Amino acid sequence: MNSKERIAYLKGLLDFMPREEKETKIYSAIVEALDALAREVEECAKLIELRREDYDDLAEEVDDLHDAIYELEESIGAANSEEDYDEDEDLEELTESYISMTCPSCAYSFYYKYEEGKEDEKLVCPSCGEEFSRSL
Secondary structure (H helix, E strand, O other): OOHHHHHHHHHHHHHHOOHHHHHHHHHHHHHHHHHHHHHHHHHHHHHHHHHHHHHHHHHHHHHHHHHHHHHHHHHHHHHHOOOOOOHHHHHHHHOOOEEEEEOOOOOOEEEEEOOOOOOOOEEEOOOOOOEEEOOO
8 A cells, every 4th residue: 555545544543443442553554654655755765866867967968969069060160261151152042032832733832942034934843743833
C-alpha cells in the first residue's frame, strides 16, 4: 500500500474500531503510514536528483552548442568581410519577389519567382503538372 492508502486505512480504524482495541492498532498503523510516506519521499528525492543531473548535462550541452554557433558566426563573418563581397548582389537577392499561387486543377499552393514583363507566360503546377496562366 502507498502512503495515501495507509492513511485512509488509519482513518477507518479511528472511525470504526472499539475503544479498547484502538491504541495498539492505531499506533502500528501510524508507524506503517509514516514509513510508507518516508519511502515515497525518498523515491521522489532520488528522481529529483536524477532530473537535476539531466538538467546539468543538458545545460552543458547547450553551452557547448552556443560556443560552436558563436565560432561558426565568427568564421562566416570573416568570410563575408573579404574583398570580393558584393553588397549590391546580396541586396538584389533580398528584394526578389515570390508570389503564392494555387493550382486551379488540384488546389496545390506553391510560390514562384515573379519577374516583370513575363506576366503572359504559363505556370506549371509542381504537383499535378497542369499548365495555367498567372493572373495577379
